[in-house]
Amino acid sequence: MNEAKTVPPVVSVVVAVRDNAAHLPRLLKALLVQDYRGLIELVAVDTHKKPVLNRSGFAGSRLPVYVVQEPEAGLSRARNAGIRVATGEVVLITDPSTRPDPGWVCAMVAALTYGGADLVCGQVSVAVTDPPGLRLPKTVLDLVGSARWPTVPGELERPWEVSGCNIGFRRNDVAPVQFDDEHPGADRGHRRCGAAALATGLWAAGRFVQAVPEAVVHLDVAPADLTWRAVGARAWWLGAVLARLAHESPEARIPDRPCRLPDRDPMRWMFTRGGRLAGAACLASSAGRRIERLRLRTTPRRMSQMTVAARG
Numbered sequence: 001m002n003e004a005k006t007v008p009p010v011v012s013v014v015v016a017v018r019d020n021a022a023h024l025p026r027l028l029k030a031l032l033v034q035d036y037r038g039l040i041e042l043v044a045v046d047t048h049k050k051p052v053l054n055r056s057g058f059a060g061s062r063l064p065v066y067v068v069q070e071p072e073a074g075l076s077r078a079r080n081a082g083i084r085v086a087t088g089e090v091v092l093i094t095d096p097s098t099r100p101d102p103g104w105v106c107a108m109v110a111a112l113t114y115g116g117a118d119l120v121c122g123q124v125s126v127a128v129t130d131p132p133g134l135r136l137p138k139t140v141l142d143l144v145g146s147a148r149w150p151t152v153p154g155e156l157e158r159p160w161e162v163s164g165c166n167i168g169f170r171r172n173d174v175a176p177v178q179f180d181d182e183h184p185g186a187d188r189g190h191r192r193c194g195a196a197a198l199a200t201g202l203w204a205a206g207r208f209v210q211a212v213p214e215a216v217v218h219l220d221v222a223p224a225d226l227t228w229r230a231v232g233a234r235a236w237w238l239g240a241v242l243a244r245l246a247h248e249s250p251e252a253r254i255p256d257r258p259c260r261l262p263d264r265d266p267m268r269w270m271f272t273r274g275g276r277l278a279g280a281a282c283l284a285s286s287a288g289r290r291i292e293r294l295r296l297r298t299t300p301r302r303m304s305q306m307t308v309a310a311r312g
Contacts (some may be wrong), residue, residue: 009113011105012088014273015096016045016078018190019224021052023096030098031063036105041066043082043309044096047073047190053273074187075164076179076194083178091177092168093195098124098217107215111153118207119177119199121156122166122215123149129220140226141257143234145219148210156211159203160242160254166193166217177202191230192237197245204249228280235259235281239288247296258285 013031017024024044031040041064046053049071058065070081083091091108094100104122111120124145138148146163156162169177179194180201202211217299224230239258246254259282261275270276 003205008036008088009109010039010041010087011036011090011092011109012041012043012082012086013092013094013105014043014045014079014082014086015080015094016047016073016075016190017053017096018047018078020096020222021046025052026099027094027096028058028061028063028065030100030102031105033102034105035102036109038109039064039088040105041086041088043068043086045070045073045078045082046079047071054262074181075190075192076181076187078190079164079194080178080181083176086171088171090168090170093164093166094217095165095219097222098165098219100217101215104215104217107212111210111212111215112170114170115153115210116208117210118169119202119209120168120212120215121159121162121195121199121209122168122212122217124163124165125216125218127218127220128226134226134274134287135272136221136274137228137261137278139261139281140274141233142259143231143238144221144225149213151213152195153210153212153214155198156203156209158247159199159209160252162199162261163194163196164218166215167195167199171294174206191234196238196241200245200249204252215285223252226277228277231277232284237286239285240292243289243292244296247293257282258289 028042031042034040043066043070044053047070051069053067055067068081068085070078073081079093090112092108108120111117126141126145129137146161148161180197183191199209214220242254242258245252261278261282270279
């Protein structure tokens with residue numbers, strides 16, 4: 001008797017495009033050499049005010065490509081738009097600037113299929129190519145990737161360290177997984193990643209969030225990501241997000257200090273560009289955390305005062 005062959009699920013790779021459309025051909029090339037036996041499709045969400053992507057530009061691709069126009073959308077909203085039009089049973093989220101390893105899709109799908117995970121998270125290996133050789137402390141690397149990551153598969157104990165450049169989940173019409181985009185704020189630079197809130201929320205709800213160390217994508221850090229403004233904006237947002245998560249999910253054991261200076265030779269680091277960026281990240285994340293905590297304390301009080309005034 002012939003055994004029935006299992007058909008691998010269709011995989012949709014969703015990317016939000018903002019000032020990095022030039023990297024899409026490289027991502028397409030990396031997806032074409034995946035050792036996955038099933039179908040892979042790419043969903044590119046164009047968030048420019050004037051569209052820079054069109055379906056005809058990918059006519060020669062051996063990979064199905066879908067283009068979604070979402071002008072001025074923040075990162076979370078753009079990813080949600082791509083998730084809505086994705087047709088795959090498995091949805092993987094990454095960035096146009098990443099280079100997935102050939103076994104990336106297989107590792108993510110296997111963890112979702114056989115590991116029973118609700119959300120899978122892979123490692124983001126960060127490399128600085130311009131200027132070449134620039135050494136960055138973990139504080140700065142954590143803002144764009146995942147500098148610290150488990151070496152063996154298992155439940156992710158620190159879901160707030162998840163990077164949105166490398167996560168995946170199965171589509172579920174009953175309880176769809178999506179990013180929180182109710183309060184995205186001004187996110188034209190796509191520096192406010194909602195992956196930490198998504199993973200922590202699922203983890204706090206008792207869902208299984210799994211680390212997949214063998215699912216690696218490589219991310220080249222652009223010079224625009226290493227400016228004082230970019231680092232400060234990411235760190236501020238990180239501090240605010242962790243303050244909100246600590247308020248909503250105290251069992252997640254969110255650290256009090258989102259960013260830390262290098263432990264070894266802190267004075268030496270301050271004479272390097274990477275060290276100064278780490279110092280700026282620490283100040284910005286601390287300020288964002290404190291202001292968000294103050295807002296969370298005062299908002300319920302203001303709401304109760306408004307209710308009393310309305311009744312009076």
